[in-house]
Amino acid sequence: MAPRRGVTRLAAVLLTALLPPLLADADIARTVRAASSRRRSDRSLVVAPGARPAVLAAMTLGEEGVNRVAGDDAGTGGAGGAAAVGQKGSDAGSGTPLLVVTATGREAEETALALRSYLPADDVAVMPAWETLPHERLSPRADTVAQRLSVLRRLAHPEEGGAIRVLVVPVRALLAPVIAGLGELEPVHLAPGLAVGLEETARRLEAAAYTRVDMVESRGEYAVRGGILDVFPPSEPRPVRVDFFGDEIDEVSSFAVADQRTIEALSAVTATACRELVLTDTVRERAAALADAVPGAADMLERISQGVAVEGMESLAPVLVDKMVPLLDLVGDRLTVLLEPERVRKRAEDLTATTGEFLAAAWTSAASGGTVPVDLSAAAFAHLAEARALAISTNRGWWSFTALAAGPETTRLPLSDPRTYRGELERAVADLGRLARQGWTVVVATDGPGPGRRMAQLLGDGDVPARIVDQLSEAGELGREADWVPDPAAAPDETGGAAAVDGAVDAAAADPTAGPGDGVVRVTQASAGHGFLAEGLRLALIAESDLTGRASAGPRGRRSL
Structure with a gap:
């Protein structure tokens, strides 16, 4: 098929069509089915970073949900495999809401952005952390507070803004206690x-x-x-x-x-409210009673007692409100998944150490060297082990997506990272062309319309059939053979990166009929972050960052004014 010319518009689309083919793999299908189980436990899986948003989306939707939203009710992309396993029980294919934990706030935003390439944007939400430490005399930014309160309101009242199917939080937000009742604040x-x-x-x-x-x-x-x-x-x-x-x-x-x-x-x-500490009559009365007890904060407490919101008043929340609760108590019934648990654990250790040191020093200094007569430890970051114990005891599970296997019991999904071309687009065109000609389904996702048109032109100039598409939400739009079955004897290369690409190209050359694709590379606009290769499934997603070697533009903050 000749490359499509003259296309000037490239709109952002969902990549939901990629999910049904993934479920044709037995390990991925078992993982999605296990996520929907009513009995959740501790589990670790090796998942290529670029494939994590797709796997998380499939876990959220469940096998039945994947086939339904992708228009694959008959089980296309897996010779009926996804549909068959989805019939093994009422819970097996129903999917589950997720709580995804990242090491940093930026990673949370990037993960949410990539997830929105597979799920409706409103189904994914980020609960940001304060920019300040719990005991600092600094208040978090108003827009951060507004986003947090909006999320808490949706969690408490899903009938108003719709249910959150995937909640992404940095570990800093997971471990910080929250004032009880914030979800009941009506905007x-x-x-x-x-x-x-x-x-x-x-x-x-x-x-x-x-x-x-x-x-x-x-x-x-x-x-x-x-x-x-x-x-x-x-x-x-x-x-x-x-x-x-x-x-x-x-x-x-x-x-x-x-x-x-x-x-x-x-x-x-x-x-939405600008502060998480609402100055109710009870809060004001407690502030007035404490004014003489905490000399270093007397001025702040006096103003709070007068109903004036002051900078840093959140640091006194433990003694002014009825109760502070773990975030896990507010997220509802959902499976907890950590991305890169080693980094999450290190970040959590740094947070608990820092807040402990700050609590020991800040208010002691404020009291002119004396012992602080109030206990503010209720606002301190919890230990990650405490969060894990709470998640498991409340049947929220504790799953980890990691890049390194912790032991032989760790499940490794047959997905790998693509080569990073670092601007060598001629080489990328050659590799993608070989894959497409040997029946691979190849999708190129760019962050904006300009790079997409440029890539489609380069593919066309390289005699690689390419098509700019504005729809990849249904499995049929991938051009894959509906009755193609992956070879269970195929042993995909687990090394990832350039070796995986080279191995995939060599395998395709050795078996010209190996794949179910129609030979056309599909170019679309989606903020996928990074791509992935599923060699056994003959499926490849290549993101703009894989082609250029530069990080994705990432989410844009609101700064209009």
């Missing part, structure tokens, strides 16, 4: 036609720790001018102007900070 909803009253809305914003100013310029501020309320919710890219007609909202629109001019009308806006 302020603003939409045309709502009769909420300007004064009542301003009162609710004040209670949610928004600061009243003359002119809104930063997140967490609000201003009132006549019948107009300006507010900058931390979760929004721009501030919002709300026009009231009496007690009813007449119009909601965004505006620019620089010149205060209206930009566009909005259908609705949700203003």
Whole structure:
């Protein structure tokens, strides 16, 4: 088939079509089936980094769910294998919600972005950690707090914002205790036609720790001018102007900070609280009672008792609120999966050591060398072993995806990392062309439309049939033979990287009829992070980072203003 010319548009698509072929492998299918089991335990698996989002997505959906969302009810891509194993019980193919733990916040964001290449964006959420230590006299950023509260609200009330199927958290967020009841904080909803009253809305914003100013310029501020309320919710890219007609909202629109001019009308806006420590009457009373007991924090406690949100007040949360609870108590019924457990463990050890040292020093100094008369240890990071024990005791399991086998009992999935070409695109074109001609299903995913068009052009110039596609959500769109069965005797190369690519190319050359593909490389836009090779399945996903050797652009933060 000749390469498709003249395509100028490349929209981001789901890569769900890649999931049914993966389930044709017995080890991957057993892993997905085990994830859906009602009895969860401690388990370690060797999974290539680029394949982890796909495996996690398959675990979330379950075998039946994979075939349903990918339009593969008959079991295409596995000669009926996925459908057959999905019939072995009501729980076997139903999938399970996941709690995915990473070593850092950036890895959490990148993992979530890659997962959204296989699952609907709203099904995946990130619970960020505070930028501050629990006992520092610094407050976390308002947008961080807003994202955390939004996640906690969805966990407590999935009927409002939809259930979170995959919750990704850095280990710092996993180990930090959370103030009990934050999921019950109702955000302020603003939409045309709502009769909420300007004064009542301003009162609710004040209670949610928004600061009243003359002119809104930063997140967490609000201003009132006549019948107009300006507010900058931390979760929004721009501030919002709300026009009231009496007690009813007449119009909601965004505006620019620089010149205060209206930009566009909005259908609705949700203003989440800016602080996790809400200054209720009980909190204020406790602050007043403690003002004399903690000399170093007397000024902070005095202002809190007056209902003023002050910088660093979260450090006193353990003595001002009723209870602090582990995050694991709030995530519901879901399987816990650690990515790179060695790095997670090292990060957890650093956190617990640092917070212990800080707690021993900070408030002792604040009390002028005396013993602090209050116990703030309830806010300290828990040990990872405590989190593991809690997860297992509550049937949330403790799975690990690692790059190195810890022992012979560790399951190794037959997936490997592709070669990193580091800009050698001619070599990449040659390798991908050989794979495609020998029946491999080859998908190239780029972060943006420009690189995708460029790669399709290079493939075409290299006489490699290529097609830019804007849909890869159904198994049939891969062009694979529906009745093709992988050879169980095939022994895929587990070394990964260049050796895996070379071995795959050599194996394809030795058996021209080895694969089920149609010989066409499909190029699409998806933030897959990294790609993977499934040699036994004759399936390859090549990401832009694999071609260039540069890290993916990653998630973009909100900074419009």
